[in-house]
Amino acid sequence: MLSAVLYPGVFETFDRERQEYSDLSKVPTPVFFYGLEVGDETTFEIESGKTLIIKLNAVGNLHPDGTRHIYFELNGEPRQVMVKDLAVESDVAEHRKADPDDAKQVGAPMPGKIFKLLVNVGDEVKAGETLLSTEAMKMETNVKAKEDGVVKEVLFKEGDQVQQGDLLVVIG
16 A cells, blocks of 8 residues: 555556566566576476476567567476567557457457458347357357447458457447
């Protein structure tokens, strides 16, 4: 409470990051500020008796959308993750993401292509009604409305590629 009163702006940033990333105080300070170089390894105890050993093996090439694959080992097991490289500018437009807590925002359940669009702006929809279909790996997925309402915004057209979580439809 004292930190919030004395340093309100700093505390808000700290609290927001703590909620998003959990307790970062366990990460060694040099690793937190400067990251790992390829081949570096670090260890930290996340709780009593649980230690993580992380080794950075490789950093992939930059993709057109500004992302890279990061190859690492977690406790000796090889892993990879795709991350947005914030150090570079991307020519690809960033799509708005749906708020999972807002039933009026309908997001893409998985990456894929908009296969069939079944609604237009101004259409009335009922909860459970199919708004559009996506296609990924020759499998179609129906995306349904979570609430009754009127379609306020349709952000993609048939044939567009979407990523998981992209905002597809807004219901007013």
